[in-house]
Amino acid sequence: MAARDTGRAGREAPDVVVVGGGVIGLATAWRTALRGLATVVVDPRPGGGAAGVAAGMLAPVTELHHGEETLLRLNLASADRYPAFVAELTEAAGTDVGYRACGTLAVALDADDRAQLRESHLLQRRCGLEVAWLTGRECRRLEPMLAPGVRGGLRVDGDHQVDPRPLVAALRTACQRAGVGWRREAATELLVSGDRAVGVALAGGDRLTAGQTVLAAGCHSGALAGLPPEVAVPVRPVQGEILRLRDLPGRPPLLHRTVRAVVRGAEVYLVPRDSGELVVGATSDERGWDTRVTAGGVYQLLRDAHELVPGITELPLLETRAGLRPTTPDNAPLLGPTALPGLQLATGHHRNGILLAPITGEALAASLTSGELPEYARPFHAGRFAGDTGRRVPA
Ligand SMILES: Cc1cc2nc3c(=O)[nH]c(=O)nc-3n(C[C@H](O)[C@H](O)[C@H](O)COP(=O)(O)OP(=O)(O)OC[C@H]3O[C@@H](n4cnc5c(N)ncnc54)[C@H](O)[C@@H]3O)c2cc1C
Structure with missing residues (x-):
């Protein structure tokens, strides 16, 4: 029988x-x-999606790409909220979530990488971000285990990290303690009555009615049956492979902060946790729903990470995983009310779902209580791919 605990409801x-x-x-x-x-919350495997795979970088600056300047503002606003969010969550759940204000170093290994990094630096400065350019020697002074060939880099003191698995576990506990109820089964269909969403049908056959429904099913969000044509949920899966290594016991950690680079056009990052875990990520491929780890993906990550930090080959390899980033056509999330009254979206967070969790929770809680998205979230309103302006907000 499907597990049921309807909490305060x-x-x-x-x-x-x-x-x-x-x-x-x-x-x-x-x-x-x-x-x-x-x-x-309805989910057969809470925490079983991309969050269980993600590296947990909180990286508005080093994840900035051309054309994503509006998203940058949301990313920065969520990064600003992280310390208070973590403090409140840690208190509510009673467990640590591995938040580490360690900063990030983005480096270049050859002349092409350096040119690309210089471009990123220009874009960052145009966006008013304070990022320091370092010589190769300065980079190695910060991180002595970097390859001697490193040509230069960017020191980004505000791009931090959190450990997504304890983060999700803490969120589950905090939800429980706040009286959230659970149905551990899949939603199969959105229920619509008249011109309103009124809940969902569940895989076990029950119908769960509710005043408002939030669709937050990651890359599966667009696949829910019953979505009317005026509600566009253009979310697709973008696959990413990732590895977990561990520092050798009794030896100092290989790295002190997140180190990342573009090696021959492919991004690679190494995220050192306080626990001694070293996360190496991540590939990015359009492979539909395929979550198999490939030999090619593991090879590419280890090869590029080894060029950056040769010492990693000594470390034990603990885990290889692949996950699906929920991605929209503009790489930004879909938030808040839709054209169907009673239905709101919280999906499409692509590379930044861990970073954007605090601000998404806040924005959705506001729109569920008031019917309106806060100003900062309006550029990401859920109707933007359905020709909606986002100004008409159903209660
Ligand atoms: C390799 C990799 C590295 C990443 N690194 C980072 C990073 O460093 N920083 C960062 O900010 N982000 C990162 N991300 C992105 C981040 O993981 C995602 O943006 C985030 O997990 C999206 O959260 P979500 O809750 O929308 O989706 P998910 O975490 O995928 O969760 C979706 C949930 O919906 C449930 N579900 C699906 N269908 C149904 C249904 N029909 N009924 C009920 N429940 C359903 C699933 O069981 C799952 O629990 C990374 C992602 C990958 C793959």
Whole structure:
């Protein structure tokens, strides 16, 4: 039988049902429950999506790409909220989430990489970001295990990290303690009555009605049956492979901060955790729903990471994984009310779902209680691919 715990909603229809208990659904449910709305999360495997695979970089600056300047503002705003979010979550859940204000060093290995890094630096400066250019020697002074060939780099003191697995575990506990209810089964169909979304049908055959429904099912968000044509959810999976290594016991850690580079056009990063884990990521491929780890992906990551930090080949390889980033046509999330009253979206966070969890939870809790997205979230309104302007906001 499917597990059921309807939390504060009891036997009554909850105010809000959140479809998907990944990092985004959980942050949304927690923040919404704290605002006093009876909330239920529907997910057969809460935390089982991309968040369990992600590196956890909180990297608005080093993840900035041309054309994503509007997204930068949201990313920076969420990064600013992280320390307070983590403090509140740690208190609510009673567990540590591995937040580390360690900064990031983005380096170049050859002349082409350096030219590309110079371009990134120009873009960062045009966006008003303070980032220091370092010589190769200065980079190695910060991180002595870097390859001697490093040609230069960018020191980004504000790009930090969190450990996504304990983060999601803490969000689940915080949700539980805030009275969020659970249905551990998949939602199969959006229920619509008249001109309103009224909940979801569940895989076990039940119908869960609710005042408002939030679709937060990661890259599966667009696949829910019953979505009317005026609600566009253009989210596709972008596959990423990632590795976990471990520092050798009794030896100092290989790295002190996140180190990243573009090696022959491919991005590679190394994220050192306080626990001694060293995350090496990540490939990025359009491979549909395929989550198999490939020999080519592992080879590429180890080869590029080894060029950057030769000492990694001594470390034990603990894990290889692949996950699916929920991606929209403009790489930015879909947030808030849709053209169908009663249905809101919290999906499409692509490379930045861990970073954007605090601000997404806050924005959705606001729009679920007031019917309006806060100003900072409006450029990402859920109707933008359906020709909607985002100004008409159904209650
Ligand atoms: C290799 C890799 C590295 C990454 N690194 C970073 C990083 O360093 N920093 C960062 O900010 N982001 C990173 N990301 C991106 C981040 O992981 C995602 O943006 C984030 O996990 C999206 O959260 P989500 O809750 O929307 O989706 P998910 O985490 O995928 O969760 C979706 C949930 O929905 C559930 N679900 C699906 N269908 C249904 C259904 N029909 N009914 C009920 N539930 C359903 C699933 O079981 C799952 O629990 C990375 C991603 C990958 C793959």
